[in-house]
Amino acid sequence: MAAENLDDVVDRLxxxxxxxxxxxxxxxxxxxxxxxxxxxxxTAIHGGLFEDGARMDRFDTFFGNRYFDAYDAWRRDQSGPxxxxxxxGLLDDADTVIVQHLILGVNAHLNLxxxxxxxxxxxxxxxxxxxxxxxxxxxxxxxxxxxxQDSVGALSSLLSLLDQVAARTDERILDFSMV
Numbered sequence: 187m188a189a190e191n192l193d194d195v196v197d198r199l200x201x202x203x204x205x206x207x208x209x210x211x212x213x214x215x216x217x218x219x220x221x222x223x224x225x226x227x228x229t230a231i232h233g234g235l236f237e238d239g240a241r242m243d244r245f246d247t248f249f250g251n252r253y254f255d256a257y258d259a260w261r262r263d264q265s266g267p268x269x270x271x272x273x274x275g276l277l278d279d280a281d282t283v284i285v286q287h288l289i290l291g292v293n294a295h296l297n298l299x300x301x302x303x304x305x306x307x308x309x310x311x312x313x314x315x316x317x318x319x320x321x322x323x324x325x326x327x328x329x330x331x332x333x334x335q336d337s338v339g340a341l342s343s344l345l346s347l348l349d350q351v352a353a354r355t356d357e358r359i360l361d362f363s364m365v
Contacts, residue, residue, distance in 0.1 A: 188251050192228050192243045195250030196221060202257065212277045213257070215284050216291030219330070220253065226326045236319045245307040245316070252299035269294035 189195045199221035206214025227246050231239040259266030260274040273290035276282045308316040 189247050189254065192224065192231070192246050192250075195247055196224050196228065198250070198254060199224060212284070212287055213274065215287050216273075219288055220291070220295070223327055223330045224250065226330055227323065230322065230326060236322060238315075238319060241307060241316070242319050245303055245319075248306050249295075249299055249303035252303060253295055256294070256299075267294070267298055269298050 189198055199217050202217040203214045203221060224246060230236060231242050236242045256266040256270035273294045304313060304316055
């Protein structure tokens with residue numbers, strides 16, 4: 187069932203996280219990250235930070251439905267867009283760590299779904315009006331990723347050590363990727 191608004195997206199993501207937690211399914215890692223970003227976007231909409239909050243609600247709802255479509259296709263018959271099949275296909279691979287799951291999900295969602303959601307929200311020349319609000323999402327994502335990095339670092343001494351050794355290198359790579 188498609189989300190009709192941002193609250194539906196947050197609720198559906200929370201449901202995926204809960205179910206994944208009960209089942210011990212690693213699909214919940216990306217869903218938890220994505221839920222947190224979506225909550226922050228919703229907070230920014232309610233706080234009036236976007237030029238057009240209603241448009242951003244539609245945008246983020248389209249964006250969420252792209253993920254839900256891929257997730258549902260994978261659960262149904264392991265189909266869906268190739269980037270999502272690759273990401274979901276590694277969930278049971280014991281050699282793939284949490285950070286890799288997060289990066290695969292972010293890659294699929296940002297590099298495929300984001301452009302489609304933007305074009306659907308603001309078709310044709312109207313896409314230029316989306317620029318300011320679109321870029322504000324990068325700031326929100328960057329803040330959430332840093333918080334998630336700290337949380338994952340608390341669970342993984344290896345990741346925490348890597349973050350200390352790499353200093354800001356990982357953040358610069360992430361920022362470059364998002365821009």
